[in-house]
Amino acid sequence: MKQRTIYLINIAAMLGLLIVVAVTVFFPQPYEYQGSLIEPPADSYAFALTKEDGTTYRLQDQQGKVVLIFFGYANCPDVCPTTLSDFKKIQGQLADQADQVEFVFITIDPERDTPQDIENYVSAFDPSFVGLSGSVEELQSVWDGYFVYRAKVESGSEAGYLMDHTARVYVIDQQGNLRLTFPFGMEADAMAADIAQLVDQN
């Protein structure tokens, strides 16, 4: 009698284990994004800005691609180059998926940054990166559209005024929705993994 109980317990345990294995294999866990996932995806602000070569860059023309957007300024020596360097690392890690991803840098300092300045600044990291400026009026709607904070700070630096600014990376999915944001300081590997997942989904 006692032996039979043990036998039944063993059978039950083995069946239980089998079910766990089957569930794990046939129903894999959904990918867990490491950035801040926006659920449900929000409409992104569809901006259009004139590039240094005179052509217009429209966000809506990028549908079908994942677009990474960062707001910064050309005089910024630390946080902005660090992010652009991360963009370069992400591009490298994505390898053959990289052509489905756009990297965009929009100025928050149009008083100093001409479209040419921004283009030169970002293309030093990679010629495929897009650098955008415009008039304050044009850009104001873009900053507002992404809730970007910006403020001029007279710091007494030889560099002139400095800018406080939102340092998040905004990720627009292939349908043109704002899908993710990455905080400053997130590892490039982790950002690349999230982007690869978004690219794979389509």
Add this chain to the structure above:
Amino acid sequence: MRRSIYPFTASFVLTIILVGCSSPGELSISQAWARPATAGNNGAVYFMVENPTSQEDALINVRSRVADAAEVHLSIVSESGVVSMEPQETVHFAPDSQVEFAPGGLHVMLIRLNQDLFEGDVVELILEFERAGEIEIMAPIGEP
């Protein structure tokens, strides 16, 4: 046009001499590197300061020939994700401490570069400390 190897050799020899000079027990700089940047723009240099002495020291001045000016700045990222940069008059180093100058934190800002900073070259930087005096470093250009 042939690029002279002389500046590179000279800086290499100088680095060896400088490294050789710092004996254990003195304030020292290590792991220096500079971000590649283009002339006219600003640059940043990062490094580790080690103060193994029993006395506090302070970084009071920085300068470099490659830029119009050099300043120590601190980037601060707020909880809401806003970054601000604050110039630092002095940076203090407690006895027996290590302070890292790293992206998103303390850095030397090179203002209005008078030359391109190409990956693989070096940037010469002079750091002036209250106690340790002037320390010259050669920061390789490019992320480690």
